[in-house]
Amino acid sequence: MANDTITLTNNNDGRSAEFSLRSGTEGPDALDISSLYKDMGVFTYDPGFVSTASCHSSITYIDGDEGILRYRGYPIEQLAENSNFLEVAYLLLYGELPNAVQQAEFHGIIRYHTMIKETLKNFFDGFHYDAHPMGVMVGVVGSLSAFYHDSLDINNPRHREISAHRLIAKMPTIAAASFKHNIGEPFMYPRNDLDYCANFLHMMFATPCEDYEPDPIAIKAINLLFILHADHEQNASTSTVRLSSSSQANPFACIAAGIASLWGPAHGGANEAVLDMLQEIGDASQIEKYIAKVKDKDDPFRLMGFGHRVYKNFDPRATIIRKVCHEVLNNLADSNNPLFELALKLEEVALEDEYFIERKLYPNVDFYSGIIYRALGIPNNMFTVMFAIARTVGWVAHWMEMMADPHQRIGRPRQIYTGASERDYMPLDQR
């Protein structure tokens, strides 16, 4: 870095001031404009935060041009190949891979917290049977603060840690209960002899009437998808969790806010939307028609599962999932999955099309994840819930990091006001 400051001059009033550049360990420098208004009397304007860093963070690093994603310095490819979801959760929360003792202790703690209060189960009855499971998740997770008063002091690091453990442990239980409510089956209690992903499958697919043994292929696939979805630095839902927590709100309410943000089809809701889209397209003969719709400026249609704010060459998670998709579908004797064949064809056509090339639009993590979930028997409306279970780890890691940051302040963006200037109130009979 040649200079560690940038001088800005306001050509309207001649005011000039120097601003320092902040460097991280990797990635572009950031201009610290926190004194801009005081020094120059102007705000910055950056809708969608395209050029704005909102915090320092040491959790996840992304280089969108190079297709790099690392959790705490470890490449996602290595974690996907060698790790398991709870180990990744520990890494994201505490910054280091656990040793054997720490691993055993962490697994024990998460298992200990998997049950939800019996009275919390009554909440599910308040939802209509066909409520979208994400709607149920927002409500039930938000309500946890009413049940766990003993760990709600956000200024106490130990309380924060207990809340983080509770959220990670209970999320699969609540998610599976949302599914069971939806299909009218009894809730299944967690089985603490099973690992995290196997236990989740048990709560989803077991019934009190017969034994159920989760399929090892399904456990492996879920473990991998959860690792890939665990964190992605300052995305919309994580930023939502950070912004809502900045007012010192309780963590359960803030994670519920994150779930609500994740639900949107431009974010985590894309995995459900991809499957809906593939089903709508139907077969390869219709692809041209849908590519034409994408290009039609009067048509709001977008290829779901394509494009990313940060990745402009490829999404490394999509590369991993695409490969695993083949393996899972082959092993589940579902190699002739027509939706997967259609997705491959759609990807091929889009990647050769000028529209997508010009705009650097590539398949993202969610283009293939739904196909795997579906092959495992998980219905479309649970896909984003699966994402929420995994991302809870990232959300709580960011929340813990933020709450321990002495520089954290309430988030309070400014605006460019475009409304009416001052005017006098008119009595009704004069309007």
Ligand code: ACO
């Ligand atoms: N299909 C067709 N065109 C697209 C797509 C798409 N999926 N995504 C972007 N474009 C086009 C836009 O129309 C725009 O074209 P224009 O310049 O002619 O107006 C250009 O590409 C830039 O798009 P923006 O919307 O400005 O890009 P932004 O970074 O704001 O949005 C986003 C990123 C939301 C992911 C977008 O690509 C999208 O809507 N994708 C589909 C939904 C999706 O898959 N979301 C999951 C993201 S990954 C995740 O959250 C886990």
